[in-house]
Amino acid sequence: xxxxxxxxxxxxxxxxxxxxxxxxxxxxxxxxxxxxxxxxxxxxxxxxxxxxxxxxxxxxxxxxxxxxxxxxxxxxxxxxxxxxxxxxxxxxxxxxxxxxxxxxxxxxxxxxxxxxxxxxxxxxxxxxxxxxxxxxxxxxxxxxxxxxxxxxxxxxxxxxxxxxxxxxxxxxxxxxxxxxxxxxxxxxxxxxxxxxxxxxxxxxxxxxxxxxxxxxxxxxxxxxxxxxxxxxxxxxxxxxxxxxxxx
Ligand code: NAD
Numbered sequence: 544x545x546x547x548x549x550x551x552x553x554x555x556x557x558x559x560x561x562x563x564x565x566x567x568x569x570x571x572x573x574x575x576x577x578x579x580x581x582x583x584x585x586x587x588x589x590x591x592x593x594x595x596x597x598x599x600x601x602x603x604x605x606x607x608x609x610x611x612x613x614x615x616x617x618x619x620x621x622x623x624x625x626x627x628x629x630x631x632x633x634x635x636x637x638x639x640x641x642x643x644x645x646x647x648x649x650x651x652x653x654x655x656x657x658x659x660x661x662x663x664x665x666x667x668x669x670x671x672x673x674x675x676x677x678x679x680x681x682x683x684x685x686x687x688x689x690x691x692x693x694x695x696x697x698x699x700x701x702x703x704x705x706x707x708x709x710x711x712x713x714x715x716x717x718x719x720x721x722x723x724x725x726x727x728x729x730x731x732x733x734x735x736x737x738x739x740x741x742x743x744x745x746x747x748x749x750x751x752x753x754x755x756x757x758x759x760x761x762x763x764x765x766x767x768x769x770x771x772x773x774x775x776x777x778x779x780x781x782x783x784x785x786x787x788x789x790x
Pocket of ligand 1: 566575739764
């Protein structure tokens with residue numbers, strides 16, 4: 544780990560425009576399980592595609608049951624050493640942007656500037672109406688579900704409410720994806736943290752950066768499909784490596 548950390552420190556010293564792309568792995572040390580690790584979310588719950596959510600009352604009920612079970616962990620989670628290290632990176636004026644696949648709001652809670660955070664897959668902390676697009680605070684809707692409103696609907700138009708996350712089968716917001724692509728093209732270094740790099744289009748962003756000549760680093764416990772292509776790969780724990788690198 545020592546060599547990996549000093550190589551990362553060297554990169555940080557000599558580079559000023561770093562794009563960091565985070566995945567569920569950065570938040571496991573805050574107690575939020577990822578999708579694919581043993582004990583992760585997919586070992587306990589079935590995925591609901593957006594088409595099923597729209598078509599079936601039963602799917603909407605099951606989806607809200609799952610979302611209501613996992614929300615308290617997200618709401619009460621605190622940023623860990625990995626998140627806090629990225630705040631230091633911003634204070635050093637090295638951070639161009641955090642592109643996060645996460646929906647837990649922990650980069651904001653840690654103290655990174657909102658303008659430097661791009662939530663590619665939305666947020667679990669808000670709820671959106673699928674019909675009129677009105678947005679609601681998640682906690683108030685969570686309380687409604689707990690009080691027995693199993694499939695909540697919009698106060699304004701009676702449309703289906705859903706946490707403001709991108710579900711499987713749903714397309715990403717065009718403006719957000721376009722910004723992610725253009726910032727990936729402009730960076731000097733692109734650092735992937737805690738992502739299996741198998742969810743697209745997110746997984747194409749490090750490829751885009753590398754094709755434009757950026758240095759590519761991957762910090763993830765398991766190997767990823769882009770390891771062979773990267774300039775720096777580290778299979779250690781995120782909190783330990785990042786806090787040491789930014790000590
Ligand atoms: P993923 O579950 O596919 O991969 C996470 C990776 O992180 C794994 O390869 C795992 O080995 C690694 N990892 C876990 N803990 C680690 C640690 N402490 N140190 C080093 N590596 C660690 O997650 P993904 O690539 O982000 O993609 C899947 C989707 O999961 C995203 O769309 C995201 O929206 C969603 N998701 C988000 C959260 C969250 O917001 N915290 C939680 C679960 C899933």
